[in-house]
Amino acid sequence: MAMTERVKQILSWYGSDSPGTKANLYRLLNTGRLAGTGKLVILPVDQGFEHGPARSFAPNPAGYDPEYHAQLAVDAGCNAYAAPLGFIEAVADKYAGQLPLILKVNNSDSLSKLGGAPISAVTSSVKDAIRLGCAAIGYTIYPGSDARNDQLEALRELTLEAKAAGLVVVTWSYPRGTGISKDGETAVDIAAYAAQIAAQMGSHIIKVKPPKPLVEHPEAKKVYEKYQIPIGTLSERVSHVVQSAFGGKRIVIFSGGEAKGTDEVLAELKEIAAGGGFGSIMGRNAFQRSRPDALKLLEAAMKIYGAP
C-alpha cells in the first residue's frame, strides 16, 4: 500500500527519529483496516497479569490461550497487539511479521492490596522487544504518584534504548497520587497534563483515559475559566487533550476501560473520533466477548475511525 498523505504528515512530526523508528511507526499506521487513515485501534491483553486469569478469561475461555488474541487482532484488522512478555513470546515466532507487536514492559498485579498508587514492576526489556521482532514497547507511568520519578527515569532509559533500536515508544499515562482526588484522576486538566508529560518524555504514542468534565487543580481552574477553554462535551475534552500533546503533533489514543455494552462503547468512540483522537485501545470489550461479537464490535469501532 502506498503511503497516504496523512501518514506522511504524521511521520513528519517525528523528524528527529531514526529511519528504523519511522519504519515501525509506519507499520503501526499501515496495518489492518485503518491502514493509511492515521487512526489506530489496538488490542491489548494484559488483564491476565493485572487481574488474574479467571477474572480475565473465564467469560470467554478461548482467551486463556495466547494464540487466540493474536489471531483475533489479525482477523479484526487491528493496527497492533499489546501484551506482557509471556503472551508476546508465545506468539511472536508466528505473528511478528504480520502483526505489529507492542511489548508491554511493565505490569502490576492485584494480588497485593497496598494503599496508594500502584507501582508496576518492569517485567521485560527493550532487548526482549528486539529479539521478539516487536514494533514498539509500552510503558505505564503514574504522574503525581510518589514513585513517579523512578518511573520517569525508567521510561527515560527505555525510551533512549528503544529509539536506538528503531522501536516505537507507547506510554500509558495515568495520573494518581495524594495530590489528586479519585475523580480527578480523569479530570480534563489532569488528562491534558498526563498527555503533556508523556509527550515531553519523548513518547511517540500516548494513551490516556477519556477525560471527564471536571477541572481538578485550582490554579488550572482559573486558567480554564479565564481563557474559556471548552470542555463541555467529550469531543471538546478530547480535542483539548490532543492539543495538549504538542498542538496535536503527537499520536494520542484513548482507552475503553471496563467491559460495557456495545452501544455505550460506540457512542464514546464517536466522541473521541469527533474530537480528533487518533484511536482507541480496546481490551476487555474485545476479548471478553465471544469471537464473533468481538469481530463485530471491532469492525464497528474501526468504521467510526474511518475504515472503509
Next chain:
Amino acid sequence: MAMTERVKQILSWYGSDSPGTKANLYRLLNTGRLAGTGKLVILPVDQGFEHGPARSFAPNPAGYDPEYHAQLAVDAGCNAYAAPLGFIEAVADKYAGQLPLILKVNNSDSLSKLGGAPISAVTSSVKDAIRLGCAAIGYTIYPGSDARNDQLEALRELTLEAKAAGLVVVTWSYPRGTGISKDGETAVDIAAYAAQIAAQMGSHIIKVKPPKPLVEHPEAKKVYEKYQIPIGTLSERVSHVVQSAFGGKRIVIFSGGEAKGTDEVLAELKEIAAGGGFGSIMGRNAFQRSRPDALKLLEAAMKIYGAP
C-alpha cells in the same frame, strides 16, 4: 531416543526460544524413566540452605554428602536435579553430562525470623549455571509480597540472560503477603494467578503448590461462581491451574511439600496426573527416606505419570 510426538508438541509452544533453550528443554523432557512422555519428576535439594543441615539430613545422613543426591536422581531416573550453588558445584564436574542440573539461584534460610513473607537472597547467577553445564536456572518469586517487584525485576534480568545462554527458566511461584490469608496462599484462584504471573514473566516451567478448594479474593469468587469453574477435586483444580498457564501451553509442575506417608504422596500424584499436571518436584519425600525406599517411591511416582 527419537523425539516423541508429545515432546515435539510441547516444544512447539516455545517457538520464540532459541535452539539452545529448546535443546535444554528437550534434555529435561528426554532424561530418565519419563523420557518422551512429556512428564517430569525432579529431585530438588535446597533444604540444607532453607532449614539447616541437621533438620534436612539427619533422617538419612548419607544426604550430607552432595554426591548422594545426584546419584539418587540418576539411579531413580529423575528428569533433573535442582539445588543451590554449593551442591551443584560439588557434583557438576561428574554429573552435568548425564543428568540435567537446575541451578536454584535464590534461597532463603530460617536463621532469622522476620515477620512477613520471606525475601530470598540471590545466591548464584546465570554465569554460574553456564560454567557448571546446567540445563536450567530455578528462581522463587513471592507474588503479592511487598518485595514482589524487586523479585520480578530480578527474574526479568535472569530470564533474559538465561535465554541468551540457551538455558531453561524454572520459576517457583508462591503467593504471599498482607493481601492474602495464610490459607489463601494455596487457594485455587491464587495458585492459578501465581501460574499466570510466572508464565507472563516468560518462564518455561512453573512450579506451584497443589491448590486447595478455596477461592480467596472476593472479585475472583464472583467469577468462579458465575462461570461455574469446577474446583471440587484436586484434579479439577490442577486442571484449572494448568489452563491458567496459557491454556495448558506452559509446563506446570507441583510440589509435594513436607515429608509424609507413601500412600498419601501417591494419592496426591494420581490427582495431579489426572488433572493434566506435567509432573512433580519431590524433595524431602525422597532424600529423607532411605535410599531403597526413596528409589521405590520415585519409581511408583513415575509410573503414575506414565513411565514404562
Next chain:
Amino acid sequence: MAMTERVKQILSWYGSDSPGTKANLYRLLNTGRLAGTGKLVILPVDQGFEHGPARSFAPNPAGYDPEYHAQLAVDAGCNAYAAPLGFIEAVADKYAGQLPLILKVNNSDSLSKLGGAPISAVTSSVKDAIRLGCAAIGYTIYPGSDARNDQLEALRELTLEAKAAGLVVVTWSYPRGTGISKDGETAVDIAAYAAQIAAQMGSHIIKVKPPKPLVEHPEAKKVYEKYQIPIGTLSERVSHVVQSAFGGKRIVIFSGGEAKGTDEVLAELKEIAAGGGFGSIMGRNAFQRSRPDALKLLEAAMKIYGAP
C-alpha cells in the same frame, strides 16, 4: 563573524575544556543579536512540564506547538533555546543547525504536592543531547535540600559525560530546604553560595534568581557586616553574586520569574546588566505574550545587554 575580544576573554576562563566544548560555548556566545557581546538572552520553555499545558500555553495557544518556540527564539535573535526532551526532539531535526539547543535533562511537575523541596526526575540524557545535536545540557540543583547529594552526584556524572562529548553544562542553582527560610531562598548570601556551588561543580553557565537585599545565615551576616559588602541595590547584589562565581570568571545569568509587566521586566534587566550579569533567561515573559509583543520585549531586553 570574527571572534570578538570579549568572547576570546570569556573562553580563556575555560582553559581546561576541550575544543569541542569551547566550540559550543562559542556558538552560544556568537548566536543571535547579542553575538560577540559576551551577553546572552535564552528562551526556556519547560513550563508545560512544570505547570501543565493549559497554565503554560492557554494565554498564547500558538505555544502548544513546539515549533512555535524554536522559531520565536530564532526570530527574536536569542542565543539559545532550552526545553525538555519532547520539545527539543520535536524541533531538533529542523533547528539544531541554526539555533543552539539546550536539553533540560531534569524536570519536576506540579501534579503531586509533596512537602519539602521539589525533587526533579532526570528525564533525558547526554546521549539524547548528542543525538539531537544540542550545544548544551541544562540541569537544576536544589542546594540545601535533603536530596542535594543525589542531585550533585547526578550532576557530576552528567557533567563528566557532557564534557567528554564536547557539550556545555548549564546549571540552574535554586537553594531550598529546611535550613533556609522561604524568603531566604533568594537572599543574597544564599544566591552567592548557590553560584559558588554550581561553579565548583564544573558548570560553564550558572543560572540563579535575582538576589534580594537580605542575608539569611547568621554566620554569613557577620561577614557581610564586618567587610561591608554592598548589597543595597540589585546591581550591587548581582555584582556580588557574579564575583562569587570565581571572581567573575564563570558566566552567571539570571531568571525573570513569573510573567509581569514590560516596564518591570526591563527595569530588572537594567540592574542585572549594570551589575555585570551575563544575561537573562526569559520564559513566561516571552512565550505567554503574543508573538509581536514577545519579539518587542526580547528586542528591548537585548538592547539593554548591548545588542546593536
Next chain:
Amino acid sequence: MAMTERVKQILSWYGSDSPGTKANLYRLLNTGRLAGTGKLVILPVDQGFEHGPARSFAPNPAGYDPEYHAQLAVDAGCNAYAAPLGFIEAVADKYAGQLPLILKVNNSDSLSKLGGAPISAVTSSVKDAIRLGCAAIGYTIYPGSDARNDQLEALRELTLEAKAAGLVVVTWSYPRGTGISKDGETAVDIAAYAAQIAAQMGSHIIKVKPPKPLVEHPEAKKVYEKYQIPIGTLSERVSHVVQSAFGGKRIVIFSGGEAKGTDEVLAELKEIAAGGGFGSIMGRNAFQRSRPDALKLLEAAMKIYGAP
C-alpha cells in the same frame, strides 16, 4: 614437594573449579610446616581495623609495622596470612611469592556502637587481590542478621569474580540477629547451619567459631534429640559441623577468639583436631604475644595438627 594423597583427595572435592583455583588451594595446603597434611594454621591480622591500633598492637608494639606479621607467618610456617587491603599492600611486593596471602575484603570497625549485628564495609575487591598476587579472598557473612541478603549477594558476586580469576574463597560465617540469642550465636546447630550456608554459597574454605554444647532452635532441637546426634564434647561438635559442610568435603577451620593462656589454646586445638577440623586461624593469640612466644605457640599448634 610432591602432592600427598591427602591433598589430592581434598582437591578432588573441588572438581568444578578451574585449574587456577585448584593451584591456589594447592598453595594454601602445601605451604609451611603443615604442607601436605591437609591441615592449615593461618595468621589473620584484621584487629587494627576491627578494634583500633592501640588495643591491637600495644601489647606487642612490633605489630604496628605490617611487615612484622608477614615475617612472623613465614617464620612460624603458617599456611597463609590474612589481612585487610592496607596491611596486604604493605607486604605483597615482598611476600606474595613465598607466603599465600588472603585479602580480607570486608571489615567492620568499633568506632560506632550501633545496635544490632555488625554490617561490614566492603573495603577491597577481587581486582585488588589479583594485582597484589593474593591466593584467596576472605569475606565475613552474618547469617540471620537483617543485612544477610545484601551480604550473601555481595559474596555471590565476589565468589564468581574470584573463581574466574583462579582465586580461593574463604568465608567467615558468624550467625547473628534478632532470631538468635547471644549464647546461641555459637550453638552447635547454629554453627552447623553457618557452615552449610557458607558451603552452599560456593566457598572453598569456611571459618566458624568453635561450637558450644547448646541447640538454639526448637525445630532443630527435636531433630538433634530424635536422631541422638552426639554434641557432648567439643570434638563431637566439631565433627558434626564438619559433616554439615557437605559431609566433610569442604575445608572447615576454627577461630581461636580472644587472647588467652597457652594451655587453654592448645587444649581447644586438640579437640578440634580430634573432631576432624581442618585447622585454625590464630590472630591475637599469636601477634599479641612476643615474637619468641608466638613462634613457640604456633609450633605447638601445628604439631597438634600433625606437623613433623
Next chain:
Amino acid sequence: MAMTERVKQILSWYGSDSPGTKANLYRLLNTGRLAGTGKLVILPVDQGFEHGPARSFAPNPAGYDPEYHAQLAVDAGCNAYAAPLGFIEAVADKYAGQLPLILKVNNSDSLSKLGGAPISAVTSSVKDAIRLGCAAIGYTIYPGSDARNDQLEALRELTLEAKAAGLVVVTWSYPRGTGISKDGETAVDIAAYAAQIAAQMGSHIIKVKPPKPLVEHPEAKKVYEKYQIPIGTLSERVSHVVQSAFGGKRIVIFSGGEAKGTDEVLAELKEIAAGGGFGSIMGRNAFQRSRPDALKLLEAAMKIYGAP
C-alpha cells in the same frame, strides 16, 4: 633534583604501587621548598564549597579568583594544591605541570543544617583527575558515622581506580557519630584509629586533626593505661598517631583548623614536626591572610619542617 635518601625510603614503603603512582608520590615529595625532605605543606581551598564564598573570601577578596590560590601555592613553595573540581578546572590548564594538584572529589556544604555527621557528596571523579593532569585525589571519610560504610565503599572504588591510573590517594579521616562525643572526635585514641582505618583502606597520605590529650573509648583507655602510652604533649600524641599508621610507614599530615594567630599556628607546627608528623595542610590560615602575610607564614611553617 636528585632523589634524596629520605624520599627513597618513603617510596620503599609503597612497594606494591605502580611506577605511575610512585612517580606522583615523588612529585608531591619533590615540589616546592620542602622538596626532598620527606615533609609536605599543602594548600587546600575547599572553603568556598564548605562555608560559602563570602565567609571564605571576603577577608581577602583576591581569593574569589581561583588563579590566586594556585599562584600562591607556587610562590610559597607548597608541595601541592587541593581543591574541588571547579577551582582545579579553572587552573589546571596553566598549573598542572608546575604544581601537583589534588582533586578533592567529595565535599559538603553548610546550606543545610541536618543533624548528625555531614554526608559529603561525591562531586568529581578519578576520570576528572586524569583529564586535568592531577597528581592525586582527595577524599573525606567520617569513620564512626552512620554513613561510614557507604563512604568506605566509595573510597574503595575511587582508590582502586586512582591506583590503576597512577594517582596518589589522600584521605581526610574525621571520626564522627553517635558513638563518639564532640570532644572525643579529636581524642588521641580516636585520631589514631582514624589514621589506622585510612591506612588499611590503602590510602597513601592521611590527613587527621591534631589529637587532644584525651582517650575516648573505655576499652582503649584500659590499654593506654596498662601500656603507659605517652600522650601528655602534642608531640607525643602526634608520634602515637604516626605509629598507628603502619608503624610510621604511611605519610600522616595534620590540619590547622580555623584561622588563628601566627604564633599559635607556628607553635602547633613545631610540636607536629617534633612528633614526626609528615607535614601540614594549611588553608584558611594561608588564603584568608593578605598575600604577603600568607607567604611569610607559609615560609615560616616550611622552615619548621626543615626547608632550607
